[in-house]
Amino acid sequence: MPKFLRTFATYVALAFGLCGIFIVLYVWGLPPFSATDLQRTEDAYIRGQVTTISPQLAGYVVEVPVQDYQHVKAGQTLIRIDDRIYVQQLEQAKATLQEAEVSLENADSNEETANAQVEQAKAEIASAKAALEIARLNLERTSKLHEKGFAATSLADEYRAAFDQAEASLAAQKAALIVAEQTVRTTKVNRKSLKAAVASAKAQVELAEIDLEHTRITAPRDGTLGSIGVHVGQYVTAGTTATYLVPNEIWVVANYKETQLANMRVGQPVTFTVDAQNNAAFSGHVERFSPATGSEFSVLKSDNSTGNFTKVAQRVPVRISIDSNQDHTEGLVPGMSVITEVNTAYKIADGTAAGVGSLSTPASGIKTQNLARR
Known part of the structure; x- marks a missing residue:
């Protein structure tokens, strides 16, 4: 082969090799093709509020009117527990309440009667005082006549006995008044106790109604069920796990390296692709930052003060809101893997955006026109 042909073939092979290298660098976003304004991570997932549905009382399941992965509305019955015991407990509590209310009514009547007895005793005292005054006057007149010899001794003794009897009657009526007043006080104390018993009985009725209501487990909000873990x-x-409810509200949590957060701010636009949607692209905005790296929330924390140390870039969870009015968002469910890209070339025009650790208001409602190029 001529020498110039061998040289040409070498140049061609070298050119193809360089092209291949540049293609790989471009695909992987490595220098010189890396976009420093686009912070990308594959450590990102869709998140949602997965609620555990559990009964609050014990019993046999008598009805499960829903199925796995069914969409339910708030208040819809998911599971029903045998309620016969709780129905009878409610009836028993109502009977106890009725008995306590009757006792309280009797106490009210007894208090009225006791008050009437007090008034009667006061009237009897007034009458006894009047009788004592008459007896005193009769005794004084008779005593004067007896001293002058105009009245017999027996008559004087009779009026003396009448005076003593009136005096004793007054003392008896005063004692009766004290007894009547003590009866009123006792009745009032008993009435307070009976009112407390009525309040306790009402509370027992309410608790029984709550228990009866809990025999019917309902959906706390709209969402989709997970696997049903109980059967008739x-x-x-x-506390038994019956099923899970996943509400319709979802968001993205992307775990960015700390070296990627220097220019990242709340409100910056985000583009993310979803593996389960054939890498379909969706848009969102940075909503807030975690107050600490993921390692700080781990159960077993590493102690970097022992042994050899190798620096490892930590990751900070970043919550990303998903923009509304996008197609195919109904297919996004918590747990799906996504790839996110935050465009840090944008900044908030009024300069109020905060960085890592910010507790500012979520910026999911920030519009594109509020963003400006650096």
Whole structure:
């Protein structure tokens, strides 16, 4: 082969090799093709409020009117527990309440009667005082006549006895008044106790109604169910995991390296692709930053003061809101893997955006026209 052909083939191979290298660098976003304004991570997932649905009391399951992965509305019945025991407990509590209310009514009547007895005793005292005054006057007149010899001794003794009897009657009526007043006080104390018993009985009725209501487990909000973990005839206890409810509200949590956060701010636009949607692209905005790196929330924290140290870039969770009015968002569910890119070339025009650790108001409602190029 001529020498010039061998040289040409070498140049061609070298050119193809360089092209291949540049293609790889471009695809992977490595220098010189890296975009420093686009912070990208694959450590990102869709998140949502997955609620555990559990019974609050024990009993046998008598009805499960829903199925796995069914969409439900708030208040819709998910599971029903046998309520016969709780119905009878409610009836018993109502009977106890009725008995306590009757006792309180009797106490009211007794208090009225006691008050009437006090008034009667006061009237009797007034009458006894009047009788004592008459007896005193008769005794004084008779005593004067007896001293002058105009009245017999027996008559004087008779009036003396009448005076003593009136005096004793007054003392008896005063004692009766004290007894009547003590009866009123006792009745009032008993009435307070009976009112407390009525309040306790009402509370027992309300608790029984709550228990009866809890035999019917309902959806706390709109959402989609997970797998149903109970079936008809199964005995469940309080806290048994029956199913899970995933509300329609979702967001993205992207775990960015600390070296990527220097220019990242709340409100910056985000583009993310979803693996489960054939890498379909969606838009969102940076909503808020975690107050600490993920390692700080781990159960077992590493102690960097022991042994050899190797510096590892930590990751900070970043919450990203998903913009509304996008197609195919109904197919996004918590747990899906996504790839996010935050465009840090944008900044908030009024300069109020905060960086890592900010507790500012979520910026999901910030519009594109409030953003400006650096």
